[in-house]
Amino acid sequence: MPELPEVETMRRGVLPTIGHTIVSVERPPCDRKPILFEPTVQQWNRRLRGRQIHGVSRLGKRVILEIQRKRSSAVGREEDDPNGFDQAIVFEPRMTGLVLIADPPGNEHLRLRLKLEGPQLEGPRCDELLFWDRRGLGTARLLTREELQSRVQDRLGPDALAVGADDLRGSLFQSRRAVKVSLLDQAIVAGIGNLYAAEILFVAGVDPRTRCDKISRPQWRRIQSAIGSVLGDAIRHEGSTLSDGTYRNALNDAGGYQNYHRVYDREGETCVRCRTGIIRRIVQAQRSTFFCPRCQRRSGLHAAVREILVPPASDQAVQ
DNA sequence: CATATGTCCTGAGAGC
DNA sequence: TGCTCTCAGGACATAT
Numbered sequence: 001m002p003e004l005p006e007v008e009t010m011r012r013g014v015l016p017t018i019g020h021t022i023v024s025v026e027r028p029p030c031d032r033k034p035i036l037f038e039p040t041v042q043q044w045n046r047r048l049r050g051r052q053i054h055g056v057s058r059l060g061k062r063v064i065l066e067i068q069r070k071r072s073s074a075v076g077r078e079e080d081d082p083n084g085f086d087q088a089i090v091f092e093p094r095m096t097g098l099v100l101i102a103d104p105p106g107n108e109h110l111r112l113r114l115k116l117e118g119p120q121l122e123g124p125r126c127d128e129l130l131f132w133d134r135r136g137l138g139t140a141r142l143l144t145r146e147e148l149q150s151r152v153q154d155r156l157g158p159d160a161l162a163v164g165a166d167d168l169r170g171s172l173f174q175s176r177r178a179v180k181v182s183l184l185d186q187a188i189v190a191g192i193g194n195l196y197a198a199e200i201l202f203v204a205g206v207d208p209r210t211r212c213d214k215i216s217r218p219q220w221r222r223i224q225s226a227i228g229s230v231l232g233d234a235i236r237h238e239g240s241t242l243s244d245g246t247y248r249n250a251l252n253d254a255g256g257y258q259n260y261h262r263v264y265d266r267e268g269e270t271c272v273r274c275r276t277g278i279i280r281r282i283v284q285a286q287r288s289t290f291f292c293p294r295c296q297r298r299s300g301l302h303a304a305v306r307e308i309l310v311p312p313a314s315d316q317a318v319q
Numbered sequence: 320c321a322t323a324t325g326t327c328c329t330g331a332g333a334g335c
Numbered sequence: 336t337g338c339t340c341t342c343a344g345g346a347c348a349t350a351t
Contacts, residue, residue, distance in 0.1 A: 001344060094345040135328045194344060287344060
């Protein structure tokens with residue numbers, strides 16, 4: 001389920017396509033229902049043929065291919081304008097979508113192929129860029145720069161890697177929703193999904209059921225700090241490939257952060273921090289939430305402080 | 320207005 | 336073994 005770390009890893013993986021020219025756009029035949037794709041493939045070709053990829057960015061959980069603007073030269077010929085982009089391809093992987101420059105996991109479920117040409121420098125081959133999506137909940141859209149602003153950027157809160165504790169508190173201090181549900185709201189903060197919300201609140205030592213209007217300033221600071229550390233670690237490990245094996249980076253390699261999950265999908269296991277609590281699974285807004293009832297409490301002292309008062313069995317103590 | 324629920328999709332796994 | 340059923344959760348539509 002690509003969330004910020006997975007999408008950021010995809011983004012980095014397709015950076016080598018920058019400077020390449022789009023030769024054609026194809027929608028491979030697919031037995032299944034086609035993904036949401038707009039406008040038509042003819043429009044994609046008309047608007048993209050001969051254009052260069054100017055940059056690759058990320059907005060929340062979307063990968064953005066920036067398409068270089070054309071400008072008219074003195075003699076009236078169109079040429080590439082190195083100063084910007086006027087269109088954007090927006091890939092939204094949702095559950096099982098992948099943006100690839102390597103062969104996809106299978107020939108089935110290939111949704112889009114961009115044929116590219118460009119200077120073949122050292123590094124991975126970039127003669128095509130693919131969008132593959134097993135479940136077909138993902139989307140691929142071609143937007144103008146203005147549409148990217150109004151239809152994507154303006155609807156998102158600050159990026160999770162840049163959000164401040166006061167942003168979070170300011171948006172949520174009157175909200176009665178559970179904090180875990182609010183962290184999934186992309187209009188509050190962009191990039192966090194179900195898996196990382198659980199990991200973040202574990203690191204922050206906050207009970208996921210806590211109402212936002214009951215969260216203290218120090219707790220917001222710990223949540224903000226945990227957002228940065230958890231997502232940063234996950235990016236360093238190139239995201240999480242769960243047991244279904246779906247998530248892959250742009251070269252079709254699995255991520256590694258699943259080996260570091262502390263609570264996600266660990267119901268019934270002993271908490272890795274206190275070595276006493278048993279990880280619980282509850283359902284919030286129709287999604288699984290995992291947490292340690294001992295380390296994550298709605299009120300009272302932060303777990304790190306409690307450890308001083310009530311030390312858990314630690315490795316040092318055993319030694 | 321804020322918050323909650325329903326919807327889409329495929330394939331893995333459970334249970335019989 | 337082979338069938339049916341449930342579940343996973345992104346974002347958005349619709350309901351309360």
